[in-house]
Amino acid sequence: MTKAIVGVIGGSGVYELPGLEDIREERVATPWGEPSDALRFGRVGATEAVFLPRHGRGHVLSPSGINYRANIDALKRAGVTDIVSVSACGSFKEELYPGLFVLIDQFVDRTFSRQSSFFGNGCVAHVSMAHPIAPALQARIALAAEAEDIPCLTGGTYVCMEGPQFSSLAESRTYKAAGYDVIGMTAMPEAKLAREAEISYATIAMVTDYDCWHPDHDDVDVASVIKIVQANAGNAARLLARLLRDFPAEHELCPVGSDCALDNALLTAQAARDPDLMKKLEAIMQRVGNS
Numbered sequence: 506m507t508k509a510i511v512g513v514i515g516g517s518g519v520y521e522l523p524g525l526e527d528i529r530e531e532r533v534a535t536p537w538g539e540p541s542d543a544l545r546f547g548r549v550g551a552t553e554a555v556f557l558p559r560h561g562r563g564h565v566l567s568p569s570g571i572n573y574r575a576n577i578d579a580l581k582r583a584g585v586t587d588i589v590s591v592s593a594c595g596s597f598k599e600e601l602y603p604g605l606f607v608l609i610d611q612f613v614d615r616t617f618s619r620q621s622s623f624f625g626n627g628c629v630a631h632v633s634m635a636h637p638i639a640p641a642l643q644a645r646i647a648l649a650a651e652a653e654d655i656p657c658l659t660g661g662t663y664v665c666m667e668g669p670q671f672s673s674l675a676e677s678r679t680y681k682a683a684g685y686d687v688i689g690m691t692a693m694p695e696a697k698l699a700r701e702a703e704i705s706y707a708t709i710a711m712v713t714d715y716d717c718w719h720p721d722h723d724d725v726d727v728a729s730v731i732k733i734v735q736a737n738a739g740n741a742a743r744l745l746a747r748l749l750r751d752f753p754a755e756h757e758l759c760p761v762g763s764d765c766a767l768d769n770a771l772l773t774a775q776a777a778r779d780p781d782l783m784k785k786l787e788a789i790m791q792r793v794g795n796s
């Protein structure tokens with residue numbers, strides 16, 4: 506049995522995890538550099554949890570400046586089996602209104618200036634991202650929302666832009682016409698790296714605005730995003746508390762292969778692997794080893 510340990514990554518306006526008890530903070534060193542902040546270890550009920558604010562305390566890191574590899578590697582070293590990622594997002598659909606939670610099931614990656622893999626020259630790997638979200642984890646979040654009577658929709662496509670500027674009207678209309686549901690700046694490469702690290706991953710997108718396409722709503726700005734995040738902080742806290750309290754002690758095997766993503770993904774012959782890179786991959790490849 507693998508004990509479930511839930512990692513919660515807080516986004517804009519979410520810099521702590523209410524309800525976390527017996528807190529211990531630790532700066533976790535990684536071969537990829539510094540995570541966004543010290544990890545906060547604790548528990549909610551009987552469930553072990555680890556909290557990491559994505560932008561750091563005081564929101565010092567921009568979406569392109571976040572060390573996503575260090576964050577995911579640090580959570581892996583902490584034994585995290587499941588990551589719940591919380592993100593503020595703009596909406597491309599009338600019915601996805603500010604305050605609604607959307608449980609994402611697909612991503613479109615439009616970032617271009619980020620380190621998006623642990624692998625590379627000296628150890629090449631191609632994991633599947635066909636189904637980036639762990640369905641059992643997503644279902645537990647949906648159940649927790651239902652139990653707490655929090656408006657929450659399951660299913661949606663999140664397009665990740667580089668930022669930090671918000672979209673132009675032409676971009677916003679293009680994404681809307683493409684059928685995407687929400688937009689943010691941080692889920693990529695976070696979700697890709699979680700998959701490489703064989704950690705189940707799910708995103709709770711909190712809709713904060715209608716980006717800039719909607720004729721009856723103001724164009725998005727930071728103040729309006731934070732206002733909605735703060736107005737819905739209570740819902741986010743209750744949702745996470747319920748999810749964690751009710752979480753099973755044993756990690757549930759993932760039907761889309763989150764736990765075994767590296768099986769059949771590695772291409773580089775063992776003898777040809779770069780020893781320096783292999784050392785860096787120690788935590789990420791802990792299950793498969795150098796075989």
Ligand SMILES: CSC[C@H]1O[C@H](OP(=O)(O)O)[C@H](O)[C@@H]1O
Nearest residue numbers: 516517568592593689690691730
């Ligand atoms: C505060 S507006 C833009 C900012 O908010 C979102 O952050 P996160 O995904 O960490 O909640 C968006 O991705 C941008 O980073």
Ligand SMILES: Nc1ncnc2[nH]cnc12
Nearest residue numbers: 593594595688689716725
């Ligand atoms: N409209 C938007 N575009 C990109 N990131 C966002 N985060 C919150 N709202 C956003």
